[in-house]
Structure formats: C-alpha cells, structure tokens
Amino acid sequence: MSKHALKWSKQPIDEDYRAALGYLSLIVATPQAKRLVRRLRNTRLIKRAAKDLLRASSLPVLPREDAAVARDMKKIQKGKALSPVLLVQGDVDKAAALIVADGYHRICAAYHEDESAEVVCLMTSR
8 A cells, every 4th residue: 555645637737748759760761759748748548557567568666765766755745746647558559668868766656555556548549
C-alpha cells in the first residue's frame, strides 16, 4: 500500500514530448518517431499498474537512489503531480516489448511507493 497518494497531471509538458521524440528517433526512423509523438499528443489518458508497465517493457526497476527516481519520489512525498508517461504499445506477434518513450523514472518512483500504483499514461500503437 502506498505511503503517499500519487497525483498526476492531466497532460505531459512539451519537454516530455521532446524527450520522447529524442528517444524514439534512436530506435525508429525520425519520420516514424515524429508520427508516434503526434499520435501520443492526440490520445486519451489511461492508467496502468507500475509493475505491469515494467514487466511489459522488460525494463528493470531502477533503485530509489537513482537521481531521477529520487527526485520523482520527493515530488510524490510533497504531493506534487507527476507528468503522464508516454508509451508505445508492444507487439507480442513481433516479440516487441512496450516502449517507454518518456517517464521510465516516474514509473520506477511509483513502483517504489506501491508496485500496484496506477500510473497515468498516454499510449499509442506502432
């Protein structure tokens, strides 16, 4: 059970979209990365458990001591809203994991508060 209630903003900030574009352009062609970010801007918020996001992405939980995780955990403790996480849906038929385009540290901070904590996300398909 969470020690602190997690609060989430209603929309990511522009910097999050820029970070997502930067990351996605490393793993897909730039035109496709731009298309994915445009689609993320036009999708609805959803909620998913932190533990499920980590499992689907095949990413490990970063430690509490990680600088960005610690910063997000302080925000949680102070009752500040976190920015929604930006995701690209995985594809089981292609053995492609969920892509965390932006917000990995926020997922880990939420997980440390409560592994079942609901994380607010925007997700698009490939």
